[in-house]
Each structure stands twice: as C-alpha cells, then as structure tokens.
Amino acid sequence: MSQFRLKKLDLGGFVNTRILRDHTKRRTFEQFEPERQALRYTIRNTSLPQRVRAQAQLQLANMHSNTRSTQIKNRCVEGGTARSVIRAFRLGRYQFRMQALAGELPGVRKASW
C-alpha cells in the first residue's frame, strides 16, 4: 500500500486516513488500468496460444490487490463516511441533508407528493 502513496498530499477538502487510503487506491487503479486491460484481453482471446493465456492469467492474479477496481469504495467528500453515499453529490446522507436544507445543492428541495 505505502509504495503507491503520494509523497505530498494532492487533495483539497476534507481528508482523513480512510479517504487518503481510498484515494491512493483510485490513483493506483488509474495507473495500472491499461496493463490490466491488456492482460484481460490476452486471457479472453482464444486465438492466442494456451500457454500465453495461462501466463497472462497468472500475471493478472499476481498484480497488487490495490490495482483492482473492486477495492475502491465511494466515500463522502465532506465527512469520509462510506455508507449511504449519494453518488450524484458524492455526499453521505447526513451531509446531503444538511446541505440540501441549507440550499447549497442547486435544484434540490424538500419533496412531497
């Protein structure tokens, strides 16, 4: 994990350890995505020799777990909460409610129907 971390913080806004960790995972995923996709292509391509495909499989399995997209978890930008984060605003439910009531989210208002 630490080998992927940036020496200098490049985040503005709210930062805590878990956000930092998740951000590092995102950056790592971005960095290694072409390589992963290339390996995935080699594995899926049935016209390539079996040996090459098996080796690609091994290589893909041997890559660091942080290069996987499944390790990424959407977190609240304002408070770092990992649960019930509204994707459209990148906010946790409580932050969303506070900001919506304060009128900081354009177009969002209390609904009743």
Place this chain on the structure above:
Amino acid sequence: MAVPYNRLLDLAKAQCRIFSLNFNPERLRLGNKILRQRLRGPSQAAWYPKKTVSFRDLQETYKHSGLTMFDEYEDDREEAIQIARLRGKGRPPKKRTAPELRSAKKKK
C-alpha cells in the same frame, strides 16, 4: 432470392475494412469487447476534490521578489503556540527512544 454465402462474406469483409472493425466470420472469442471498453480510471480518480492554490503557495512563488506578505491565520496560529508554550502547555519535546519507552511502560 438466395444470395451466395461467399458474396455475403465479401460484403462483410469490405464493411469491416471500411469501418475498421474486426472481421470474424467464425465468431471466435477474440476478446475485442475488452478493447472496446473505455478506461474508467480517470473518472474514478477524480472522485475527491483536488488541491487548489493556497495562500502559502502564493507566498512561495513570490518569495524571491522580496514582497512582504501577511498570513493572518498563520500568525494567529504561531501566537497561540507561543502563548501555550509560555503557560507550559506547549508540545512536549520529541524523544528519540519513544517506542522503547512506551513498551517499557506497558510492561509495568
């Protein structure tokens, strides 16, 4: 009207050449769907807001031109630290052998 298979094949071939597609009449699994996918990395990495220019950066850039700048927040912070130190509530000095000390304390 029945069209011979070879002609259809030729048509498909020409179509693939013109639109630069893969000609694959046997429907082998060539994994092309992975090449067609877009890269999701950039959008994933842009989830958290990036750092913007701060007052300190401004200070750093214009340091050489000899301008004097006042960062009120920084001044306030330093003043608070000074006061705390005078009251004896400042940060304790850093110890070289801190981890050992802690472990020794735990044993007791």
Place this chain on the structure above:
Amino acid sequence: MSSKLQKDRLDSIGSKARLPRSVQAVYLRPLRRQAVYGLPVCDLQLRSYSVRNVEFFADFAVRAAYYLKLPVSGPIPLPRMVERWTVPRSNFVHKKSQENFERVTLRRLIQIKDGNPQVVQAWLAFLRKNAFYGVGMKANVWEHESLDVVENMDKSLPEVEKTLEPYLSQFGQRKDTKFHPSIPGILDSERFIAYKGPLTTVRGG
C-alpha cells in the same frame, strides 16, 4: 356617425390603454423563419431546475436564430426528469423519521432546420457567450456532405496532417513500461517458440 365613433375608439385603444398582457404576449411572440427543406441540422437541449430561466433562455435562443436567418422548431418541452432521495433525519435508530428531497430538471428542445453549419456554429457560440445562469446547454450537430466526399477529403488532407503532426510526434511507448525488447524479440522468445500454435505456424516457426 356611431360607426365612425366606434372606429375612432378602436384606433385609439393602443394609445389610451395598454393591452392585456396575454394579448401583448401574442404580439411579442418571437418571429420565425420558414424551413424550406425541413432537414434537421442541430438539436439544442436546454436544462434547468427553474422554469423561468429555461423559458427565458429558450425564447432568447429562438430570437437569436431568427436574426441569423435560421429556421427553428421549438422550444419543445421534453419530459421532466425527477430525481428523489429519501434520507433518515438522524441516526439509524430513528429510521422511522425520514425526509424526502427531490430535484426536477426541466428540459426544452430547440431544433434548427436546414441551416448552414457555420451559421449554426455562430449561433451556438453566441448562445454560449450569452449563457444564462442556471441553464445548461447540450447540442447535437449534424453536418451533411455532398456526394463527392472523397474528393473533398483528399483536398483537406494536407491541412489535417499539419494539425495532427504535433500529436503524432509524441506517439510512442511509455518509458516506464516493464517490457523493453522489440516486438520480433518478444515473438521469438521461448514462450512463443515452445508452443507451436496456429499463430506461430503462420510466421514459419
């Protein structure tokens, strides 16, 4: 005589009293050009959270199109997009007390018919320059070519190559990639030689 009086009264209506707003609105309706061929060239979608803004800006766009001599159809109101969120008011213990929020996006579609592509671009640029607050714009532009496409493309090739040159000169392999050997080197490596698959026979070994 009474009929003359009637006529005078009718004529003086405009100067003495103002017309009702609804009648004024009919007079102030944006002017439009007639489309000759009716070939759609550009679809502009306006989105906003407030009716006033989107209505105002749609009207503005239609008027601007008239003075650029572009035939317009619209503004057509598209279905509203309603997003709703329900969040608990506080901790999960109080799940029973929740609050609903919604965001309604209003959309208007303005379609330009058979206009010159450059004029359409000018219109879009004008709209972007005079963009109204709280109104988003999205344009789909279609261009139609004459039948001698290939000739035109051949003509414009040198220019295209010139603009592409700075990008193509940067094209290459990443410096920090793991595998440096040349492609033939990779293909002749033992991994490929060891397996005599269908692909290896094509290269003859």
